[in-house]
Amino acid sequence: MEKKYKFATRILSIMVIAGLVAWIYQLQKGLILTNMRNPFTWGLYIATWAFFVGTAAGGLVVSSAIYVFGAKEFKPIAKVASLTAFVCVIGAMLSILPDIGRPERLYYMIISPNLDSMLPWDVLVLVLYALVSGIYTYILLKPDIASRGIKLPLLGTVLKREVSKEEIENIREKSEIQAKRLAPIALPLAIMIHTVTAWVLATQFSRAWWYGGLLAPTFIAAALATGPAVVIIASMIVYGYKNELLATFSLLAKFSAISAVILLFMYYNDFLVRFWWRSGREFEVLKLVFSRYPLIHAIEIIFILASVIIFATRSKSRNWLIAGSISVLVGVFAHRFLLIPPAYNQIPLEIPVATSTEALTWFYPIAIGQIRGSLLNPQDVFTSFWNYVPSIVEITITTGVIAFVCLAYMLSIRALPLIEETR
Amino acid sequence: MKVNRRSFLKYCAVSAAALATSRYFQLAQTKEILPETIEIVRSTCSPNCTGACGFHAMVYKGKISALIQSADYPEEEYNPRGCLRGQSFLNLIYGPDRLKRPLIRIGKRGEGKFKAVSWEEAFNYVADRLAEIIKKYGSESVATSIQVPGTGYVHKGALVRLSSIFGFSVLHAYTMNGDLPIFWPMTFGVQTEELEPLEWLNSRYTAIFGSNILYTRLPDAKFLTLSQERGGKIIVIDPNYSATASKADEWIQIDPATDAAFALGIVHVILNEKLYNEDFIKTYTDLPLLIRLDNQKKIKAEEVKDLSTAVASLKANIPEYRELYVVYDKGSGKLHIPNPENLERNFDPVLEGEFEIELLTGEKVKVKPAFQLLKEVIEKDYSPDKVARIVCPNEKRTNEYVETINRIAHEMATIKPLHIVYGASNYQWFHGDLKGRALSLIVVLTGNIGKPGAGISTYAGQYRIRWPLASWWNFGDKKNKWVTYLLWLNEDFRNSEEFKKYNKETPYPENDIKALIFGWHNPFDQHNMANKLIEKATNGDLELIVATDFQMTTSCLWSDVVLPGVSWYEKYELTVTPVHPYAQLQKPAIEPLFECMPEIWIFKEIARNLADRLGGEFKEEVKNFYPNPEVFKQEEEARANNTWAIKLAREKANQASLDTIRLILERGGKIVKGITLDDLMKGPVRLNLPAPGKRQLMFWEQIELKKPFPPVSYPAPLPKTARFVKSGRIEFYKDEDVFIDYGETLPVHKDPFVDTENKMEASKKYEFAFITKNSLYRVHSTHSNNLTMLELQDFKAKVWANPETLSEKGIKDGELVEVFNDRGKLYAYAVSDPGLHPKILIFEQGWWSRYLRGTSYNTPLYPWIKSNQVIYFVPGIWEPTTAWNEVAVDIRKVRG
Amino acid sequence: MKKRYGMIIDLNRCIGCRSCAVVCKMHNSIPPGTWWQRVETIGSNEHMVPTGDYPDISMVFLPVLCMHCEDAPCVKVCPVGATWQREDGVVLVDYERCVGCRYCMTACPYGVRQFNWQDSEESFEEAFENSGFKEQWFKDKTYRYGYPHDHRTRDGRMVYTPKRPKGVVEKCTFCVQYIDRGLQPACVRGCPGNARIFGDLNDPNSEISRVLKERNVFRLAEDMGTHPKVFYILPIRKESRGVVKYGKEI
Numbered sequence A: 001m002e003k004k005y006k007f008a009t010r011i012l013s014i015m016v017i018a019g020l021v022a023w024i025y026q027l028q029k030g031l032i033l034t035n036m037r038n039p040f041t042w043g044l045y046i047a048t049w050a051f052f053v054g055t056a057a058g059g060l061v062v063s064s065a066i067y068v069f070g071a072k073e074f075k076p077i078a079k080v081a082s083l084t085a086f087v088c089v090i091g092a093m094l095s096i097l098p099d100i101g102r103p104e105r106l107y108y109m110i111i112s113p114n115l116d117s118m119l120p121w122d123v124l125v126l127v128l129y130a131l132v133s134g135i136y137t138y139i140l141l142k143p144d145i146a147s148r149g150i151k152l153p154l155l156g157t158v159l160k161r162e163v164s165k166e167e168i169e170n171i172r173e174k175s176e177i178q179a180k181r182l183a184p185i186a187l188p189l190a191i192m193i194h195t196v197t198a199w200v201l202a203t204q205f206s207r208a209w210w211y212g213g214l215l216a217p218t219f220i221a222a223a224l225a226t227g228p229a230v231v232i233i234a235s236m237i238v239y240g241y242k243n244e245l246l247a248t249f250s251l252l253a254k255f256s257a258i259s260a261v262i263l264l265f266m267y268y269n270d271f272l273v274r275f276w277w278r279s280g281r282e283f284e285v286l287k288l289v290f291s292r293y294p295l296i297h298a299i300e301i302i303f304i305l306a307s308v309i310i311f312a313t314r315s316k317s318r319n320w321l322i323a324g325s326i327s328v329l330v331g332v333f334a335h336r337f338l339l340i341p342p343a344y345n346q347i348p349l350e351i352p353v354a355t356s357t358e359a360l361t362w363f364y365p366i367a368i369g370q371i372r373g374s375l376l377n378p379q380d381v382f383t384s385f386w387n388y389v390p391s392i393v394e395i396t397i398t399t400g401v402i403a404f405v406c407l408a409y410m411l412s413i414r415a416l417p418l419i420e421e422t423r
Numbered sequence B: 001m002k003v004n005r006r007s008f009l010k011y012c013a014v015s016a017a018a019l020a021t022s023r024y025f026q027l028a029q030t031k032e033i034l035p036e037t038i039e040i041v042r043s044t045c046s047p048n049c050t051g052a053c054g055f056h057a058m059v060y061k062g063k064i065s066a067l068i069q070s071a072d073y074p075e076e077e078y079n080p081r082g083c084l085r086g087q088s089f090l091n092l093i094y095g096p097d098r099l100k101r102p103l104i105r106i107g108k109r110g111e112g113k114f115k116a117v118s119w120e121e122a123f124n125y126v127a128d129r130l131a132e133i134i135k136k137y138g139s140e141s142v143a144t145s146i147q148v149p150g151t152g153y154v155h156k157g158a159l160v161r162l163s164s165i166f167g168f169s170v171l172h173a174y175t176m177n178g179d180l181p182i183f184w185p186m187t188f189g190v191q192t193e194e195l196e197p198l199e200w201l202n203s204r205y206t207a208i209f210g211s212n213i214l215y216t217r218l219p220d221a222k223f224l225t226l227s228q229e230r231g232g233k234i235i236v237i238d239p240n241y242s243a244t245a246s247k248a249d250e251w252i253q254i255d256p257a258t259d260a261a262f263a264l265g266i267v268h269v270i271l272n273e274k275l276y277n278e279d280f281i282k283t284y285t286d287l288p289l290l291i292r293l294d295n296q297k298k299i300k301a302e303e304v305k306d307l308s309t310a311v312a313s314l315k316a317n318i319p320e321y322r323e324l325y326v327v328y329d330k331g332s333g334k335l336h337i338p339n340p341e342n343l344e345r346n347f348d349p350v351l352e353g354e355f356e357i358e359l360l361t362g363e364k365v366k367v368k369p370a371f372q373l374l375k376e377v378i379e380k381d382y383s384p385d386k387v388a389r390i391v392c393p394n395e396k397r398t399n400e401y402v403e404t405i406n407r408i409a410h411e412m413a414t415i416k417p418l419h420i421v422y423g424a425s426n427y428q429w430f431h432g433d434l435k436g437r438a439l440s441l442i443v444v445l446t447g448n449i450g451k452p453g454a455g456i457s458t459y460a461g462q463y464r465i466r467w468p469l470a471s472w473w474n475f476g477d478k479k480n481k482w483v484t485y486l487l488w489l490n491e492d493f494r495n496s497e498e499f500k501k502y503n504k505e506t507p508y509p510e511n512d513i514k515a516l517i518f519g520w521h522n523p524f525d526q527h528n529m530a531n532k533l534i535e536k537a538t539n540g541d542l543e544l545i546v547a548t549d550f551q552m553t554t555s556c557l558w559s560d561v562v563l564p565g566v567s568w569y570e571k572y573e574l575t576v577t578p579v580h581p582y583a584q585l586q587k588p589a590i591e592p593l594f595e596c597m598p599e600i601w602i603f604k605e606i607a608r609n610l611a612d613r614l615g616g617e618f619k620e621e622v623k624n625f626y627p628n629p630e631v632f633k634q635e636e637e638a639r640a641n642n643t644w645a646i647k648l649a650r651e652k653a654n655q656a657s658l659d660t661i662r663l664i665l666e667r668g669g670k671i672v673k674g675i676t677l678d679d680l681m682k683g684p685v686r687l688n689l690p691a692p693g694k695r696q697l698m699f700w701e702q703i704e705l706k707k708p709f710p711p712v713s714y715p716a717p718l719p720k721t722a723r724f725v726k727s728g729r730i731e732f733y734k735d736e737d738v739f740i741d742y743g744e745t746l747p748v749h750k751d752p753f754v755d756t757e758n759k760m761e762a763s764k765k766y767e768f769a770f771i772t773k774n775s776l777y778r779v780h781s782t783h784s785n786n787l788t789m790l791e792l793q794d795f796k797a798k799v800w801a802n803p804e805t806l807s808e809k810g811i812k813d814g815e816l817v818e819v820f821n822d823r824g825k826l827y828a829y830a831v832s833d834p835g836l837h838p839k840i841l842i843f844e845q846g847w848w849s850r851y852l853r854g855t856s857y858n859t860p861l862y863p864w865i866k867s868n869q870v871i872y873f874v875p876g877i878w879e880p881t882t883a884w885n886e887v888a889v890d891i892r893k894v895r896g
Numbered sequence C: 001m002k003k004r005y006g007m008i009i010d011l012n013r014c015i016g017c018r019s020c021a022v023v024c025k026m027h028n029s030i031p032p033g034t035w036w037q038r039v040e041t042i043g044s045n046e047h048m049v050p051t052g053d054y055p056d057i058s059m060v061f062l063p064v065l066c067m068h069c070e071d072a073p074c075v076k077v078c079p080v081g082a083t084w085q086r087e088d089g090v091v092l093v094d095y096e097r098c099v100g101c102r103y104c105m106t107a108c109p110y111g112v113r114q115f116n117w118q119d120s121e122e123s124f125e126e127a128f129e130n131s132g133f134k135e136q137w138f139k140d141k142t143y144r145y146g147y148p149h150d151h152r153t154r155d156g157r158m159v160y161t162p163k164r165p166k167g168v169v170e171k172c173t174f175c176v177q178y179i180d181r182g183l184q185p186a187c188v189r190g191c192p193g194n195a196r197i198f199g200d201l202n203d204p205n206s207e208i209s210r211v212l213k214e215r216n217v218f219r220l221a222e223d224m225g226t227h228p229k230v231f232y233i234l235p236i237r238k239e240s241r242g243v244v245k246y247g248k249e250i
């Protein structure tokens, strides 16, 4: 166990460091190191951001559900759940950081935010959410911290106090009350982060792939599908596959499965509506999904569907639970990724042209922002289609962020008194 | 928004109204508004396109930070002149290929290995080698060449002046470029004429035969749309849907090089329906002249029995280059000799019929007026039915074409003024002369000459000079020895029986050409037809190659010595192009970069160094290289007392340039009378053209003042050119032997390739015509390496082809292809273009070889020479001229 | 009255020459690969190649620059107010405030915004190298084209600088460095087709207002609700002739 833990943390640390180095490199050279260009301005970073925002929600929804809806089954994993929420939202914020061309100027978000823009609001809710999930985790952990403290590297155990039993009970009660009070704030916040994040995209009239009212609900559905999956894995890491938790896991799995079904329903519902009219930008972009990105689409559908099936039929098996969770994470990650290419490759400035034999839509090409190629292999500057594949730097930074989230979690479970001592 | 006929009409009404109120033109803007750190200098963009657009250079800390059109021409419609190439010229001045110092080759020819040397070293090298060659082969074996005299009388003239001192041969670039439309001297006795673009506004009908004005006369292209706004109609006749065709009211696609047939079809309708201007024909043309049916020559008055007294009295009053011909005067019922020196008409010649004339010898010959013969030919061969079959690219549409020819003929004959634009690409075919003669018929028959907005224009890039330049170009009374470029390239023709038979006066250096000194062009890309130049450079036939340029072109790479010159923002120069009737200055906005030097200095130094080697009277003579010997002396003195510096040499060169401009203006005659250097310093000055308002019309004096044809074509003296039209009239009937032998006494149509490619056994298998036209992004090869222009072309040299052609050949849009024939090949990327004729491949010429994987678009070409071009020799006016488009090729995909 | 700048492009007069795009680039020091203004042939992959099926073919050229939208999505989305609409209606980017999030590029329907993916020095170097120049810089090492001074608005915001900072967005400024001095934008002065009019939309006597009143104009992507201040005069002649039909915009 210890060996595995060490191995995992070491690997993760290496990935984090690699990501960090890559980011510093990117800061130096500029975003030219990504494969985004003028016609295609957001890529893997933004997809990862949306993905983490989704996973972040799950945790807090789970733990606050206990206090708002009295979902007792979740109680044993509440701490883990809110902790995942905390690390994931940090992960979300970290994933947009490398996407910013001038991160050192981000303070303008505070000193001169544009309240018309969804982005400051999104940052606001994300920060609030990070705060709330952090506080929430702390509240849940308070009794244990008092009795067992936090184990920090070098500093050793801190915050540990000599407390009597009554005192502990007292603290526990208090924490219970505080949690109950915080829950009604946390839950809507959890919903808000998806909604606002979705609005960042969904408000963009020029991007037919995003524009409309449906994006926010699908974001929530995606969050409720991935959140529980993350919590399942996170809990298993901490608690293992225990009998007492079987019901919890199975409930989480069902929760995820139902959300995934809703997600797929909304997704295809949207497709149908777009398809039925068979013209216009909404339809064209749908065509793009199937003509240009069938593979990514297949991945999202197959993996999400697989998870639904697994969760619906095998939620009692440890391995299947893990498989199901990973499956939904992969599926939703693909789903998140697919948010991007069709949105950009449907260039907004389009002009229909009808000749005597065909009617076509012509897209006004955009200058990509760079001179590529060579004398023997010349490349265009203007293009109306950008074949985006994340660059090594983008992938390294992104995996760095993902590794950071995992590492933070791994370190936290060692440091924080998550496991009940009595058992 | 849906547009129907009604809104179209409404639009027309509105646009007329709008024009009345809207200015739309950009006038020069006050320079003082910019910060004081920025200085504005006016110069003239002067590449080979001869747009000669006035530009303002924004100079900051001794460098040009931006260029913009100066928009300071007095006629507001002309503002602004300029284009994307001129605007981004900075990329060339400062670009990576800019030359810094003189270079001497150290590697093999063409390999591109050079060492940078001092000016002194370079001149020593050049002078030593030249002296050797002169000793071995004679001075006429040293050839020099310049391009586009109109864009720089001073510095280009300096090379010609150098040639004149030492007796070098001068290759005439005008014909080397194929820019000479030889129908002009044949028909009108001049080098060329053209309307200034402002006149296009007066045309009601503009017929463009294969001229891509939107690219090649870019700053003037707006006059087409303005003319439309004023109710004029524009039609384009072109095998390909060019950018210009897209702006026209009508595009008529014809088969390649069938313009003569099309024109003669129109003439058919004009003649048949008597839509011609009889009075005009009788007064200004040779069509009433009587032609002997036995020998097909114009009957000369001196041959005719009853006319000998009249001849004698007339002969005394006319120059010897004139000939007296005969018409049949309807009024008196007698033969009459029209005065070749005066076009006033006091007789009424018959145009039709057949007559019998008794000669001095007593022999009786049958004669017909040329007009009658023309009518017969046209009647027989060029009915709209027949023409439609020749020109129509698609058999199924032949009937449609019959209708079109009839309709266009009526429009052309009735809507006046009519202006025909005959494109260079269109006449750069083997039988380009025939097309021009046929097109001229249309405007002349309908009387569309000499009036505002009327005529036929050939807007080649570079053509005639505006006034005599001997004061500068010739050294004292030493004449220049001009040599025909094509004769140099085409040895086979030079040695052929045909050449010997027809040639009377075309010179050629006895020991061939052994050294080449050139400036302002890039012959190793632009002219290495069939690799002839490269071959001569590689096999050592050419013993010395010296290039002057401001950047490292392909030709510089092939040279032995490269001398770094300067651009038009680094020197004083006089620009007077033919199409735009202004004299303008090029002014130094900046110091020449690095060690680059104004060309006048370079050629003076070559002269000085060579004179040192050759000794004799040369040593004294070169002191007069600069117009003011004082300036020469000052530099020599500085050299002697070691105070010489490059800065000083530049100052002296600038001084000499200004002196030269003054000299040229003073000796320019009527057309620049009263125009001083000071005037030019302030801005563009319109030339004193003879037509009212100093407008540039064609043959205004001939038509209005009844002066005989031709007007002078500088620099040739009138006697040299007037003998082309001995009747003093516009001539459609050519009776020199070669025309009779070829069956071309009157304009006729001849199919392309029949007399050229198809005679070469191997070529039969090549089915496509290879048209190398000009690019929007280059002026020939200038701007080939302009980064900004490259971006706009995806960094790719392209070949345009009809989609059917491509699919037939299994080529997809965008693929790398090879265009080839037995002589050479070219690599480029295929572009599918539905507007292209299926039997044509188009390449936009001017790419440096470096962008073509080392190939060249000129290697598949051949220097054809048509024999009627060697019967006279007047440099740049009547001599063999290149037919770029008479090339058959095939295309295939490049594998791997 | 306050000025409100706008532009008209007459598509009948536009000869598709791209001079406007080039003069813009040169005057605004735009690095290789980046274009504030583009001119394309509608319906065609290749500029100056016609659309349609022979013989019903046609070519319409369409220059596109920043529309200086009255309701500019780019202004709306910019999280830090780095993009804003000035009093005179010109939409500008503050080079010193832009955080480089590229949200505005996502929002702009016209594809006119361009990002500095790297330092412009490196863009040049890379451009020279990748396009086959032996030397990878201007021969004069210190040379750069473009209007040489920084330009700030009256309230001190930097809206033009010849040496472009990396990681920020840029776009057409209506040549703010010139119009603030009463000069016309470079692409208007540099258009050899005389196809452009620039001026004050609020002044009923300005040339632009007069022409707007008299001619049929349209704006690009009007359905986006952006209310562009760049207007186009319809290329009517072409459509009444050819069989190629262009979308409602044209």
Ligand SMILES: Nc1nc2c(c(=O)[nH]1)N[C@H]1C(S)=C(S)[C@@H](COP(=O)(O)OP(=O)(O)OC[C@H]3O[C@@H](n4cnc5c(=O)[nH]c(N)nc54)[C@H](O)[C@@H]3O)O[C@H]1N2
Pocket (backbone or CB within 6 Å): B048, B049, B050, B179, B209, B210, B211, B212, B213, B215, B216, B217, B218, B237, B238, B239, B240, B242, B255, B256, B257, B258, B259, B422, B423, B424, B425, B426, B429, B459, B460, B461, B462, B771, B772, B773, B774, B775, B776, B777, B778, B779, B780, B781, B846, B885
């Ligand atoms: N941008 C730019 N402008 C230039 C120049 C340049 O290099 N670049 N060069 C200048 C110079 S030196 C010259 S000579 C002129 C040349 O200018 P143009 O005379 O305009 O020459 P091209 O561009 O070669 O020719 C264009 C058209 O000729 C058509 N054509 C070819 N063959 C035939 C034919 O047999 N019949 C008909 N009807 N049409 C035919 C082609 O399809 C094409 O559309 O341009 C000058 N202007």
Ligand SMILES: Nc1nc2c(c(=O)[nH]1)N[C@H]1C(S)=C(S)[C@@H](COP(=O)(O)OP(=O)(O)OC[C@H]3O[C@@H](n4cnc5c(=O)[nH]c(N)nc54)[C@H](O)[C@@H]3O)O[C@H]1N2
Pocket (backbone or CB within 6 Å): B046, B047, B048, B147, B177, B178, B179, B424, B461, B462, B519, B520, B521, B522, B523, B526, B527, B548, B549, B550, B551, B553, B564, B565, B566, B567, B568, B599, B772, B773, B774, B779, B780, B781, B782, B845, B857, B858, B861, B884
């Ligand atoms: N296949 C094919 N070939 C053609 C044609 C065609 O249609 N098809 N067209 C032909 C025609 S019409 C023409 S006119 C010719 C033109 O061909 P060229 O006359 O060779 O024209 P450019 O390639 O422009 O060469 C001009 C050179 O002069 C240099 N230069 C410019 N200004 C100065 C100056 O002030 N000082 C110095 N020292 N150098 C200067 C430029 O850098 C450039 O390298 O090409 C011909 N070649």
Ligand code: SF4
Pocket (backbone or CB within 6 Å): B045, B046, B047, B049, B050, B051, B052, B053, B081, B082, B083, B084, B085, B086, B087, B218, B219, B779
């Ligand atoms: S390249 Fe020719 S048309 Fe363009 S600006 Fe220069 S002179 Fe004028």
Ligand code: SF4
Pocket (backbone or CB within 6 Å): C009, C013, C014, C015, C016, C017, C018, C019, C020, C021, C039, C061, C063, C190, C191, C192, C193, C194, C195, C196
């Ligand atoms: S410069 Fe003028 S004519 Fe040329 S493309 Fe631009 S708007 Fe059209």
Ligand code: SF4
Pocket (backbone or CB within 6 Å): C065, C066, C067, C068, C069, C072, C073, C074, C075, C091, C107, C108, C109, C110, C111, C112, C113, C171, C226
């Ligand atoms: S065109 Fe684009 S960049 Fe310009 S104002 Fe409109 S939305 Fe903003």
Ligand code: SF4
Pocket (backbone or CB within 6 Å): C077, C078, C079, C080, C081, C082, C083, C093, C097, C098, C099, C100, C101, C102, C103, C104, C105, C168, C169
């Ligand atoms: S990239 Fe700059 S201008 Fe655009 S939205 Fe972000 S901060 Fe604003």
Ligand code: SF4
Pocket (backbone or CB within 6 Å): C020, C023, C024, C025, C028, C036, C037, C065, C066, C171, C172, C173, C174, C175, C176, C185, C186, C187, C188
């Ligand atoms: S107004 Fe100025 S910045 Fe805008 S496109 Fe025109 S030249 Fe470029």
Ligand SMILES: [Mo]
Pocket (backbone or CB within 6 Å): B177, B179, B424, B460, B461, B462
């Ligand atoms: Mo030419």
